[in-house]
Amino acid sequence: MNKIDIRTVDVVRYVQPLREGGSLPAIVKADDDFLYVIKFRGAGQGKKALISELLGGEIARSIGLNVPEIVFMNLDDSFSKTEPDEEIQDLLKFSVGLNLGLHFLTGSITYDPLVSETDALTASKVVLLDSIISNIDRTAKNTNLLHWNKELWVIDNGASFYFHHDWSSWENHLTRTFPLIKDHVLLQKATKLEEAAIVIRESLSLEKITEIVSNIPEDWLTNETDHMSSIKIKNAYILFLKSRLSKIDLLIKEVIDAR
Incomplete structure (x- = not known):
């Protein structure tokens, strides 16, 4: 790895x-x-x-x-x-x-759902990614995707993990899916969800998730309004991601139903 x-x-x-x-x-x-x-x-x-x-x-x-x-x-x-x-x-x-x-990707252009092309597996990965990280901001109005060197690039994930704006109720999100996926810009192109899910399961081990979360600087975890320790906050991100991956079949069904 x-x-x-x-x-x-x-x-x-x-x-x-x-x-x-x-x-x-x-x-x-x-x-x-x-x-x-x-x-x-x-x-x-x-x-x-x-x-x-x-x-x-x-x-x-x-x-x-x-x-x-x-x-x-x-x-x-x-x-x-x-x-x-x-x-x-x-x-x-x-x-x-x-x-x-x-x-900065010099010369990149914003993804246009009416013009830009992307393959079904890539679209499926992006849709499942956004279901997993609860990203509310990848819609036709604001795609947060770029085309650069004839490839699709993912940018702007800052609206994800919105549960962390209220740590008092974050655990309620462990049992939820992500109905807002119905507004996703790549929804109609995401026709290889099962194949994408295999890649995601293989790529995102608990070890990998823990490694990614461990990179959060301590300085970013301190906030006057949060009453959880930085260790507990990091563990919360890990638990949240673990719970999403355990429900990936439900997330796939939600995408298919929305489409």
Whole structure:
């Protein structure tokens, strides 16, 4: 099994904001000379969106989907001092520390359900991925998929694992499926669900899930409003994913019924 090795880089230049959604991600240059899309800890959903992005992205990669490299990004306080836009200035100020970045795919285009092509197995993997991680944001209005080098790439998993916004009731989600899959942009193309499920079962062992979750930085797990320890929170993510995988046949039936 390949060990997940997530690099840490330093932001050296703020290039431009990406004014999509409410979180104001941006293109930045890092000290390795590559461009990244940075997701800020100081944005609306805070560090929990970064956790969702990290877990969702590395789970997608583990089951053979294309995901831009994910890195941890150190942001210092110098950028907010030179930014003229007050909204962005505040965002940068509140995001000093460890953020998350995805390698910027230069020349990629947004997936268009009316025009773009993808094969049935890939579509099935993406649909089951989003059922497993409870991703509410891969719809025709906002596909969060890219076409790059004639392949489909999965991005923006920040709306996943929404149970973690209220730890007092998270265990209720262990018995649920994911009815919102009915709105998924790839629903009609996902016709190889059984085949996709075999790949997912083989790829996502408990050991692999634990390894992915272990990469969450401790700093992202501390929150004034959460009363669970970081160990308990990590265990909750592992238990949640374990419960989803145990119900994969139910998730498949839910997709078929929705289609």
